[in-house]
Amino acid sequence: MTNTMKAVRLHEFGGPDVLHYEDAPRPIAEAGEVLVRVHAASLNPPDLHLREGYRSLPPEWQPSSVFPMILGTDISGVVTAVGDEVSGFSIGDEVYAMVRFPQDIMTGSGAYAEYVRVPANELALKPAGITHVEAAGAPMSLLTVWQFLIELGHDAPNPLQSFQHVPIPLKGRKVMVNGAGGGVGHLAVQIAKWQGAHVIAVASGKHQSLLCELGTDEFIDYNKTAAESVAQDVDLVIDAVGGANMERFLSVIKPGGALFLMNPIGFSGYEEAVKSEITVSFTQVRSSGRQLVEAGRLLEQGIIRIIVDSTYPLAQASAAHKRASRGSIQGKIVLINA
Structure with a gap:
């Protein structure tokens, strides 16, 4: 085994062309820790934000320039070495993980590479019956949905709100998912349905057929109809998009209901929410091998599935980022390390 590998590295912040395979x-x-030979790694929004230097954040929150760095958190692959003080994993095991997140949110977790070292407590055996490509598409999106909707699983302080996020019971509830066609959204639809909710999916029309396959009870094409103009008496809105005017969803939520924001930056409806007796909540997704084991059983049993928008060779990571920047993604974009 040599002491070098191929990886996609960043030597400066910028557009997709700053990603170099070298x-x-x-x-x-x-x-x-465990060393994993990466078979596949998926793209997530933090990858794009870090590549640009988190330029949308206030200057004091932007990362320092520690180059070169290797982006990416989500991997599926095979164990090639096991460090001291590790039990439960052996060389040859097929595994998947979200690597060191959010600890390395500003420096990159190293997933866009042939090999990555992973803390053993962040690692889980890959669900049987799914490919490495599908498994690589799961960790961040699946853990996000799991921690928002099923079990938070940690007691780390939340820097963006004064209280801990608490999932709410979903059985028999009316749940609306905004951004239902994306990586987080399509899993939120499936997990909410698994929990017994009546699910309303909000997405562009191109996603309608897929989302109905995944269990959606009602579909709203936001290009034709504003969701807030037709939905009503909703118990929970999950906004997987963020951006401007998230406050518009408050009008569709019944008193005692909740609005869960995957990206709360820019939300300005807290006073209105209090008056309407609506809980607005957010949490930062965190790596957890234990939760990947639990959620992975649903993948293994075929209860939920990972939709792959497109795949690219690891060497073409810049092209994958260009695809991500065009938007209208259905599921996940995955890099394949042959």
């Missing part, structure tokens, strides 16, 4: 030092599994 030689890099091969990581070594330290105590409590």
Whole structure:
């Protein structure tokens, strides 16, 4: 085994063309870690934000320029080495993980590479019956939905709200998912349906057929109809999009209901929510091998599935980022390491 590998590295912040496929030092599994030969890695919004230097954030929140860095958190692959103080994993195991998130949110977790070292407590055996490509598309999106809707699973302070996020019972509830065609959205639809909710999906018309396949009870094409003009008496709105005017969803939620924001930056409806007796809540997704084991059973049993928008060779990561920047993604974009 040589001490180098191929990786996609960043030497400066900027557009997709700053991603370079090149030689890099091969990581070594330290105590409590496992070295994984990456078969596939998926793109997530933080990858794009970090590549640009989080330029949308206030200057004091932007990362320092520590280059070169390797982006990416979500991987599926095979264990090639096991560090000291690790039990439960062996060389040859097929595994998947969201790597060191949010700890490395400003420096990159190293997934866009042939090898990555992963803390053992963030790792889980890959669900049987699904491919590495599908498994790589799961971790961040699946953990996000799991921690929002099923179990938070940690007690870390929330820097953006004064209270801990608490999932609410979904059985028999009316749940609306905005951005239902995307990586988080299509899993939120499936998890809410699994929990016994009546699910309303909001997305562009191109996603309607798929979302109906995944269990959607009602579909709203936002290009034709504003969701807030037709939905009513909703118990929970899950906004997987963010951006301007998130406050518009408050009007469709019944008193005692909730609005869960995947990206709360810019939301300005807190006073209105209090008056309407609506809970507005957010949490930061965190790596968890234990939760990937639990949620992975649903993938293994075929109760939920990962939709893949497109795949690209690892060497073409810049093209994958260009695809992500065009938007209208159905499911996940995945990099394949042959």
